[in-house]
Amino acid sequence: MAEESSTSNAAAAEAGAAASLGHSVIPIVNKLQDIFAQLGSQSTIELPQVAVVGSQSSGKSSVLEALVGRDFLPRGSDICTRRPLVLQLLQTKPNNPNDAADDQEWGEFLHHPGKRFFDFNEIRREIQAETEREVGVNKGISDKQIRLKIFSPNVLDITLVDLPGITKVPVGDQPSDIEARIRTMIMSYIKLPSCLILAVTPANSDLANSDALQIAGNADPDGYRTIGVITKLDIMDRGTDARNFLLGKVIPLRLGYVGVVNRCQEDIMKNRSIKDALVAEEKFFRSRPIYSDLADRCGVPQLAKKLNQILVQHIKTLLPGLKSRISAALVSVAKEHASYGEITESQAGMGALLLNILSKYSEAFSSMIEGKNEEMSTSELSGGARIHYIFQNIFVKSLEEVDPCEDLTDDDIRTAIQNATGPKSALFVPEVPFEVLIRRQIARLMEPSFQCAKFIYDELIKMSHRCMVNELQRFPILRKRMDEVIGNFLRHGLQPSEVMIGHIIDMEMDYINTSHPNFIGGSKAVEIALQQVKSSRIATPVPRLKDGVDLEKAPTSERSLKSRAIFARSVGGFVPDQVVRPVPEVEKTTTSGSNVGSSWGISSIFGGSDNRSSAKDNFISKPFSDPVQNMDHAFSMIYLREPPSVLRPSETHSDQETIEIAITKLLLRSYYDIVRKNIEDSIPKAIMHFLVNQTKRDLHNVFIEKLYRDNLFEEMLQEPDEIATKRKRTRETLRVLQQASKTLEELPLDTETVERGYSLGTDQTGLPRIHGLPTSSMYNTSSGSTDSYTTSPNSRSHYASHSGELWSPMYGGADSNGGGHNFGLYRQ
Numbered sequence: 001m002a003e004e005s006s007t008s009n010a011a012a013a014e015a016g017a018a019a020s021l022g023h024s025v026i027p028i029v030n031k032l033q034d035i036f037a038q039l040g041s042q043s044t045i046e047l048p049q050v051a052v053v054g055s056q057s058s059g060k061s062s063v064l065e066a067l068v069g070r071d072f073l074p075r076g077s078d079i080c081t082r083r084p085l086v087l088q089l090l091q092t093k094p095n096n097p098n099d100a101a102d103d104q105e106w107g108e109f110l111h112h113p114g115k116r117f118f119d120f121n122e123i124r125r126e127i128q129a130e131t132e133r134e135v136g137v138n139k140g141i142s143d144k145q146i147r148l149k150i151f152s153p154n155v156l157d158i159t160l161v162d163l164p165g166i167t168k169v170p171v172g173d174q175p176s177d178i179e180a181r182i183r184t185m186i187m188s189y190i191k192l193p194s195c196l197i198l199a200v201t202p203a204n205s206d207l208a209n210s211d212a213l214q215i216a217g218n219a220d221p222d223g224y225r226t227i228g229v230i231t232k233l234d235i236m237d238r239g240t241d242a243r244n245f246l247l248g249k250v251i252p253l254r255l256g257y258v259g260v261v262n263r264c265q266e267d268i269m270k271n272r273s274i275k276d277a278l279v280a281e282e283k284f285f286r287s288r289p290i291y292s293d294l295a296d297r298c299g300v301p302q303l304a305k306k307l308n309q310i311l312v313q314h315i316k317t318l319l320p321g322l323k324s325r326i327s328a329a330l331v332s333v334a335k336e337h338a339s340y341g342e343i344t345e346s347q348a349g350m351g352a353l354l355l356n357i358l359s360k361y362s363e364a365f366s367s368m369i370e371g372k373n374e375e376m377s378t379s380e381l382s383g384g385a386r387i388h389y390i391f392q393n394i395f396v397k398s399l400e401e402v403d404p405c406e407d408l409t410d411d412d413i414r415t416a417i418q419n420a421t422g423p424k425s426a427l428f429v430p431e432v433p434f435e436v437l438i439r440r441q442i443a444r445l446m447e448p449s450f451q452c453a454k455f456i457y458d459e460l461i462k463m464s465h466r467c468m469v470n471e472l473q474r475f476p477i478l479r480k481r482m483d484e485v486i487g488n489f490l491r492h493g494l495q496p497s498e499v500m501i502g503h504i505i506d507m508e509m510d511y512i513n514t515s516h517p518n519f520i521g522g523s524k525a526v527e528i529a530l531q532q533v534k535s536s537r538i539a540t541p542v543p544r545l546k547d548g549v550d551l552e553k554a555p556t557s558e559r560s561l562k563s564r565a566i567f568a569r570s571v572g573g574f575v576p577d578q579v580v581r582p583v584p585e586v587e588k589t590t591t592s593g594s595n596v597g598s599s600w601g602i603s604s605i606f607g608g609s610d611n612r613s614s615a616k617d618n619f620i621s622k623p624f625s626d627p628v629q630n631m632d633h634a635f636s637m638i639y640l641r642e643p644p645s646v647l648r649p650s651e652t653h654s655d656q657e658t659i660e661i662a663i664t665k666l667l668l669r670s671y672y673d674i675v676r677k678n679i680e681d682s683i684p685k686a687i688m689h690f691l692v693n694q695t696k697r698d699l700h701n702v703f704i705e706k707l708y709r710d711n712l713f714e715e716m717l718q719e720p721d722e723i724a725t726k727r728k729r730t731r732e733t734l735r736v737l738q739q740a741s742k743t744l745e746e747l748p749l750d751t752e753t754v755e756r757g758y759s760l761g762t763d764q765t766g767l768p769r770i771h772g773l774p775t776s777s778m779y780n781t782s783s784g785s786t787d788s789y790t791t792s793p794n795s796r797s798h799y800a801s802h803s804g805e806l807w808s809p810m811y812g813g814a815d816s817n818g819g820g821h822n823f824g825l826y827r828q
């Protein structure tokens, strides 16, 4: 007898713990929270909140209390919960597990910040008082929350909500629409997809009319997050039982039902403890054979188990994300740790390390240029690709866009042509001005070519800075010295490439190869120029050119020109600066018109008059000073005007000049194209050869020559203190992450292990180990004894088939019967 009672006490103690909500999940959650903390993230595991709903006095607060395992909620036969109570359970971590003070549990209300309530009876009184402060003493209700935090080392971080019960008839201070108001209030909590609903219905009422199931059905029509709780099984009408309710035969529910027996009002008056109540509950079910085959759906521990299963499912859904975060963190921390390297103190070791760094740097630099860099970016161009871009998209493209005649006005060309012929009237194609002008244009290519080399140089400098950034972090002195060496080396590499660029452009300017097969040549240029002028004349409404010449009237000349690669020309008259003497329009037209008309073409070689002479006539305003005539004072002197300091060609173009200009432009463009192609090809080659490839080839040697000195090892491999600290810190983070990853791998998330309860510890190796606890159920502690009733797999499948439950928890389907569980309660 004595033995039986001690067994019963032990069972009661264990039941208290086992019945608590989340008891068996706490170790998993704790471990996961630790992992989050190790990852340095603020985020924690968010568990779904649990709300109890049901009609007034159905036993909601009693169920919640039993799940929490502490008496602290006002309960009574009358309306008790009149404001929503949001109860946040928060786990405290004992600083010292051996210190009893660390085991303390207390409550804190939002409306009493900072005040700790260690006496749970006082918490109950404060809930009552706070309710009354808001809604008076006469049964009034309010949707204004009371927020209470319970701190305890033995709870799971979860939020529970106790809601006012549904009532139909207003009493006391209740408004006439009390039912609608309460329903709206309840819905605002249970409609949240993350809310688990405990739909509480007393067994002594009609389940088909259950307010709880009705409102839960509205919020969760698929039943993925609603558990039916049948209370007061002990006060059912004699001769009735709740079997059909529990089996889901009255109203099927996906997550099923759990029947419970809480303390009656008398128990409350007598201050019966929850532990005792759990023992009494167990006795109740044990003494009712009608429930013997429904062991998995009878009793508060079973309700806690069901909730635990759902929480496990929830945690399972979080794991993949957590795992990938840990893996990512592991990779980056491992890399960072490797970048801090190991400490080397011997001279030989330092030499080898330095040599290794210099070689790796040179290789990394070459790889960057060649595009073989391991850490190749996919978001932007880097290394060699940027060099290619500078050559092709900047240098070549800019050159292609250049028009060699762009900054040459017709007047410039005309002036050049006239200057080139000197005092004579030139007869043939203006070759000299072409060469002068093309040289000027080729010279323009010098600057962009130098610029291109500078861009590549800058690019190489940038690349050198990006090389081995992490690895060299620990050796700032070496990094600085290497930057100096490579900077000097690149600067020296720039010089020969610039010299070469100068040569290439000079070569192009030095010899204008008019025999180049791609050059248009004089005759073709003449032909095209004539066509151009002709078609432009046709296009213009005025049939005559500005100087009054109709080219159609010169067919012979054209033919002659077409047949020859050169053509004769008649130089347009020089007109002095307009300031000197403006030429009347009529006079100009007549002069040049007759000129061109007669001198255009081959015929003009022999018969053409020189414009300059006619122009000259215009300038004569004073008699020529002659010594003979000077003697004769009877005659007035003829004075020539001083030639103007600046002479410009006349404003008007002769027809011939127009063609000459067109020809010159054609020749310029054609030859420029040839040069441009050469430059576009040879400048990048020169830069690659003298600067880029030279650097690649010789960098390693230069490093060795400049930096690999016995007496420099120590100085260059000097590490800042901060690196040593970082190395230590990352080593620790790495260890923690490895452990977290291993813990995660070993988390026993199969339902069976979780239900049985387990704890995670650390073995001597520092790695986590898992203990299976004997059991989380009070009912099979004495397995093998006659009091232990284990449900056989057969019997489980039997009642499963009768259950009418569609077990598929909100986080993705698990079998509520949890094949292989050992939760048998009662003798069959």
Ligand SMILES: Nc1nc2c(ncn2[C@@H]2O[C@H](COP(=O)(O)OP(=O)(O)OP(=O)(O)O)[C@@H](O)[C@H]2O)c(=O)[nH]1
Residues within 6 Å of the ligand: 054, 055, 056, 057, 058, 059, 060, 061, 062, 063, 074, 075, 076, 077, 078, 079, 080, 081, 082, 163, 164, 165, 166, 231, 232, 233, 234, 235, 260, 261, 262, 263, 264, 265, 266, 268
């Ligand atoms: N006999 C018996 N009485 C119970 C049981 N559950 C609750 N009671 C009693 O029923 C009354 C109401 O319980 P509460 O837990 O306050 O019910 P509630 O649904 O929270 O009530 P309100 O918040 O007022 O809506 C109390 O007197 C409880 O002691 C049970 O399983 N058996």
